[in-house]
Amino acid sequence: AQTVTQSQPEMSVQEAETVTLSCTYDTSENNYYLFWYKQPPSRQMILVIRQEAYKQQNATENRFSVNFQKAAKSFSLKISDSQLGDTAMYFCAFMNWVNNNDMRFGAGTRLTVKP
Amino acid sequence: EPEVTQTPSHQVTQMGQEVILRCVPISNHLYFYWYRQILGQKVEFLVSFYNNEISEKSEIFDDQFSVERPDGSNFTLKIRSTKLEDSAMYFCASTGSSIYEQYFGPGTRLTVT
Numbered sequence: 001a002q003t004v005t006q007s008q009p010e011m012s013v014q015e016a017e018t019v020t021l022s023c024t025y026d027t028s029e030n031n032y033y034l035f036w037y038k039q040p041p042s043r044q045m046i047l048v049i050r051q052e053a054y055k056q057q058n059a060t061e062n063r064f065s066v067n068f069q070k071a072a073k074s075f076s077l078k079i080s081d082s083q084l085g086d087t088a089m090y091f092c093a094f095m096n097w098v099n100n101n102d103m104r105f106g107a108g109t110r111l112t113v114k115p
Numbered sequence: 116e117p118e119v120t121q122t123p124s125h126q127v128t129q130m131g132q133e134v135i136l137r138c139v140p141i142s143n144h145l146y147f148y149w150y151r152q153i154l155g156q157k158v159e160f161l162v163s164f165y166n167n168e169i170s171e172k173s174e175i176f177d178d179q180f181s182v183e184r185p186d187g188s189n190f191t192l193k194i195r196s197t198k199l200e201d202s203a204m205y206f207c208a209s210t211g212s213s214i215y216e217q218y219f220g221p222g223t224r225l226t227v228t
Binding site: 033037042043044045046047050052091093095102103104105106107108 | 148150156157158159160163171173204206208215216217218219220221222224
């Protein structure tokens with residue numbers, strides 16, 4: 001079974017600084033998707049970024065980028081130029097390529113951006 | 116931009132009562148999902164639904180749970196006899212042709228007293 005581990009329950013960063021959130025996962029599959037979701041206090045789950053495992057290039061979305069290390073089964077999220085609106089819970093998630101119905105989430109990291 | 120909607124935003128019910136949570140997925144989407152998140156814990160997959168039938172369900176999704184797509188727009192989650200431990204945030208999600216991108220609704224907070 002696939003598991004997703006986020007080892008940092010809480011993190012904080014100063015506004016405009018850079019922060020990296022860690023995620024590791026366990027799978028025997030070769031093809032899969034990885035995601036970072038943001039959950040602000042409003043509780044809505046918002047997709048931040050996704051990565052297809054077959055792609056070697058790290059995904060980027062504006063201030064958000066990932067460091068995908070397939071051999072190490074690591075998928076960290078880097079937030080550059082942190083903004084107050086980035087304050088939220090961040091969940092790492094895994095989805096199998098074949099069985100794409102079952103998304104597994106990590107326990108989450110609570111990120112606080114301080115002014 | 117199209118979005119997934121859920122009603123109600125907050126539901127309070129007594130233990131043993133039936134509750135129905137409603138979702139309206141994005142109109143051209145084909146795959147539908149329910150997740151739950153117990154307060155302070157991670158999001159957990161409950162069930163997926165495609166072509167008018169359940170395609171996958173987790174061990175959490177026992178006989179007390181059922182899903183239905185009663186018409187062309189709604190997707191419902193029914194809990195037959197609620198328990199205190201059913202108190203959680205319930206999220207609906209849907210995907211279209213980009214099956215790896217799930218769009219989540221805002222969630223329904225269920226409180227069982």
